[in-house]
Amino acid sequence: MIKLGVNIDHVATLRQARGGKEPDVLEAARAVRKAKADGVTVHLREDRRHIQDADVKAIKQKVKIPLNLEMSLNAGIVAAALEIQPEKVCLVPERREERTTEGGLNVVGDRERIKPVVEMLKGKGIVVSLFIEPDSAAIEAAHGTGAQFVELHTGAYANAFITDDAALWKKELIRLHNAAQEAHQKGLGVNAGHGLNYENVEQIVKIPHIEELNIGHAIVSKAVFCGLDKAVKEMKKLIEMHTPSGSA
Numbered sequence: 001m002i003k004l005g006v007n008i009d010h011v012a013t014l015r016q017a018r019g020g021k022e023p024d025v026l027e028a029a030r031a032v033r034k035a036k037a038d039g040v041t042v043h044l045r046e047d048r049r050h051i052q053d054a055d056v057k058a059i060k061q062k063v064k065i066p067l068n069l070e071m072s073l074n075a076g077i078v079a080a081a082l083e084i085q086p087e088k089v090c091l092v093p094e095r096r097e098e099r100t101t102e103g104g105l106n107v108v109g110d111r112e113r114i115k116p117v118v119e120m121l122k123g124k125g126i127v128v129s130l131f132i133e134p135d136s137a138a139i140e141a142a143h144g145t146g147a148q149f150v151e152l153h154t155g156a157y158a159n160a161f162i163t164d165d166a167a168l169w170k171k172e173l174i175r176l177h178n179a180a181q182e183a184h185q186k187g188l189g190v191n192a193g194h195g196l197n198y199e200n201v202e203q204i205v206k207i208p209h210i211e212e213l214n215i216g217h218a219i220v221s222k223a224v225f226c227g228l229d230k231a232v233k234e235m236k237k238l239i240e241m242h243t244p245s246g247s248a
């Protein structure tokens, strides 16, 4: 069964809007665990716009669930990751002015910067994944860094899905299929995420070799109306329902 990592950044976004303690990010991580998600994902941004260092530490220390830390190559953030030692790290590009992570890493151009970070993290027993565009050059370069996983950026597919242009989202879906196949053939584990929701996840679940989906905004948005427990369980149910029989 494909695993579900729930990104709870936007619980922290709501908290930061007032600067107090509510809603409690730790409580959110506990709710995600209770709803039987397979992991919690947080992005410790350089500008600390939502998740704070203390949140990452508290989740790691107090909640028994695999923690996936999304992070840039920034030296201070790398130092924090080496200290906190989450189970997994996903290296992402970061631009200060962006609303969310807009594209995959430039693995081809930044390979020499990425490699030593991957090595340091792996040295601490952390499983490393690179957030990449679903294309051959990025997969080839990711393979060369020593990372064990790639996370395929599903944003272009998700953006195409909300248009009426079925040919466009199908084209993006084929790119994701091909990339998953190619990464798998190189011995890389395959995750996927960004912009996935209760409508568009069905097609993604059917892509062979995907091991984990990281989903945040859609789940937290639904949770506003029905609570995190129900929102997580519904996503898990969809993943289960649409996973082709015989898949690992």
Ligand code: PXP
Binding pocket: 007, 009, 043, 070, 090, 092, 100, 101, 131, 151, 192, 193, 194, 195, 196, 214, 215, 216, 217, 218
């Ligand atoms: N995966 C990665 C690498 C991300 O940067 C994000 C956004 O923080 C997600 C998954 C989740 O995206 P969304 O919030 O759109 O579900």
